Amino acid sequence: MGKIEEKKERKRRAIMSAARDVFRSEGFVLANMDRIAAEAQVTKQTVYRYFPSKIELFEATLKFMGESSEEHFMKHLENPDTRKALHEFARGFVQFHLSEEHLETFRLLVAESGKAPEITKAFFSVGPEDTGARLSRFFSERLGLSEPDKPMRLWTAMLLALRDGVLLGRARPTAREIEEHARTATDFLLAGISFEA
Amino acid sequence: MGKIEEKKERKRRAIMSAARDVFRSEGFVLANMDRIAAEAQVTKQTVYRYFPSKIELFEATLKFMGESSEEHFMKHLENPDTRKALHEFARGFVQFHLSEEHLETFRLLVAESGKAPEITKAFFSVGPEDTGARLSRFFSERLGLSEPDKPMRLWTAMLLALRDGVLLGRARPTAREIEEHARTATDFLLAGISFEA
DNA sequence: CAAGAATCATACTGATTAGTATGATTTTGT
DNA sequence: ACAAAATCATACTAATCAGTATGATTCTTG
Numbered sequence: 001m002g003k004i005e006e007k008k009e010r011k012r013r014a015i016m017s018a019a020r021d022v023f024r025s026e027g028f029v030l031a032n033m034d035r036i037a038a039e040a041q042v043t044k045q046t047v048y049r050y051f052p053s054k055i056e057l058f059e060a061t062l063k064f065m066g067e068s069s070e071e072h073f074m075k076h077l078e079n080p081d082t083r084k085a086l087h088e089f090a091r092g093f094v095q096f097h098l099s100e101e102h103l104e105t106f107r108l109l110v111a112e113s114g115k116a117p118e119i120t121k122a123f124f125s126v127g128p129e130d131t132g133a134r135l136s137r138f139f140s141e142r143l144g145l146s147e148p149d150k151p152m153r154l155w156t157a158m159l160l161a162l163r164d165g166v167l168l169g170r171a172r173p174t175a176r177e178i179e180e181h182a183r184t185a186t187d188f189l190l191a192g193i194s195f196e197a
Numbered sequence: 198m199g200k201i202e203e204k205k206e207r208k209r210r211a212i213m214s215a216a217r218d219v220f221r222s223e224g225f226v227l228a229n230m231d232r233i234a235a236e237a238q239v240t241k242q243t244v245y246r247y248f249p250s251k252i253e254l255f256e257a258t259l260k261f262m263g264e265s266s267e268e269h270f271m272k273h274l275e276n277p278d279t280r281k282a283l284h285e286f287a288r289g290f291v292q293f294h295l296s297e298e299h300l301e302t303f304r305l306l307v308a309e310s311g312k313a314p315e316i317t318k319a320f321f322s323v324g325p326e327d328t329g330a331r332l333s334r335f336f337s338e339r340l341g342l343s344e345p346d347k348p349m350r351l352w353t354a355m356l357l358a359l360r361d362g363v364l365l366g367r368a369r370p371t372a373r374e375i376e377e378h379a380r381t382a383t384d385f386l387l388a389g390i391s392f393e394a
Numbered sequence: 395c396a397a398g399a400a401t402c403a404t405a406c407t408g409a410t411t412a413g414t415a416t417g418a419t420t421t422t423g424t
Numbered sequence: 425a426c427a428a429a430a431t432c433a434t435a436c437t438a439a440t441c442a443g444t445a446t447g448a449t450t451c452t453t454g
Contacts, residue, residue, distance in 0.1 A: 007421095008430095027308065029226045033412065043432055044413085054412070111224065111308035113366040120365040128361070154385055157358030158351045164325070168317040169310040188351055192385045204451095205400095230442065240402055241443085251442070 012050055015040045019061045024104040028058055028112050058112075059119055065105055066126040072096045074134060082142050083190070090182035094159050098166055098178065107167065132156075143193065151193050158185035209247055212237045216258045221301040225255055225309050255309075259316055262302055263323040269293045271331060279339050280387070287379035291356050295363055295375065304364065329353075340390065348390050355382035 018040035022031045033054060037044040051057035073092030079085035096102055105123075113120050132152065139148030162181055166172050173181070215237035219228045230251060234241040248254035270289030276282035293299055302320075310317050329349065336345030359378055363369050370378070 011431095027226070027311075029224070032410085043434095045415095045433095046431060048413070049430080107307050107311065110304050110364055113364070114224075114304065124365070150381055151385070153358050154355045154382060157355045160361075161350050161354030164357075167307055167310070168321070184347055185351060188348075188389045191389045208401095229440085240404095242403095242445095243401060245443070246400080 011042065011046070013064075015042060015047055015050055015057070016061045016064045019057055020065055023058060023061060023108060027108060028054075059122075062105075062109075062119055063122045066122055074131070077134065077138050085138075085142070086186050086190070087183060090155075090159055090186045091179055093156070094162065094178050094182045095175075097160060097163055098172060103163075103167060145193065151189060154192075155185065155189045158188065161185070208239065208243070210261075212239060212244055212247055212254070213258045213261045216254055217262055220255060220258060220305060224305060225251075228255075256316055259302075259306075259320065263320055271328070274331065274335050282335075282339070283383050283387070284380060287352075287356055287383045288376055290353070291359065291375050291379045292372075294357060294360055295369060300360075300364060342390065348386060351389075352382065352386045355385065358382070 015036070019031075019036050022036050022039060026032070031054075033044055033047060036057075037047045040047065047057070051060060073089050073096055076088040076092055077085055079088060109120055109123055132149075135152045135156070136148045139145045139152050145151065159182060162173055162178070212233070216228075216233050219233050219236060223229070228251075230241055230244060233254075234244045237244065244254070248257060270286050270293055273285035273289055274282050276285060306317055306320055329346075332349045332353070333345045336342045336349050342348065356379060359370055359375070
């Protein structure tokens, strides 16, 4: 019964997947609907059957992208050694945010946020807001902080210190540099909140 | 003698000024040469007499933009009260980086850095690199740090914590929130480097 | 004032591209 | 098998826009 639904869903995904690649490498304005159709191995007509316009395809694609992220580093918070949990989360967090995958998405959002502000909402809710909420809980339960939000945000901000350069086209730091930066920032956090053992 | 040179220079600036406005509000790809010419109150031909192509106009305009920035907060470092110097610098730094002027420029750079990496070099040299060098000197001389770079970068990263949201279209924080954030981050820095008095 | 440069107004070329139209072919549920 | 829906291939429309062409007008300088 649901066979046709399933097939439609597969096709829908194939189109969004192709759209994601093209949008990432070209940005919204320069992305070409003919090319998206070609890469999805589908006719342009079919693309328009699933998505009524370029902008709506873009929005759907953004949501689609958000779904597959960020479990890369959340898992480290389950480590029973609190200090280790923080250090390992930090490394994963920095790695993820410096990955080409994430940076391309971020560039896209920055570039288009002015013209379509509603687009960024989906990103925030599956991204920073979710991460922030989980981190806050960790800071509260495991570090015993009654006001976890401020230090949590300062910490994540420190962790993102390397991003601007990469975002603007500088060479990506090595794994070793990332590791060291994550450690430095985390030690700085622990010093700031006077965390013992 | 130099009268004609002077006039040419004025016209050159008028064109770049119009180009700056249009590039900021439209981005590079959507910016329209006809509109730039119109806003500069000049013929498109004249634009092309001064700048041989859209991309070269863009590069020149970026450099032009960079020239007029950032003295907003550097001056605070001259305050003889070290703690006050840091707090006031921090507030100015955050204010500047959350200003619409700076954010629009930053968005532009992020969006175009992929296609024209050389463009960002001018920005770095008049922006972050210069600020970083001066701050490093301050951290070394006034805070007595032998390794000033790491804490300096962590601090500026913390100061920029509010930027992502605004960059992606969220409401700009109030002056009061900016003030408080700058203070929190700076206190965190001072705690981290155990600065006394 | 006269010569030459700069600018103007206007129009054109050529390329790209979002979105539509059409008619043929394939896939689906029954 | 058969009707209906989906997809295909191909072509077209209409709009935008970088960059060029042309011929008239206005400044600048000597």
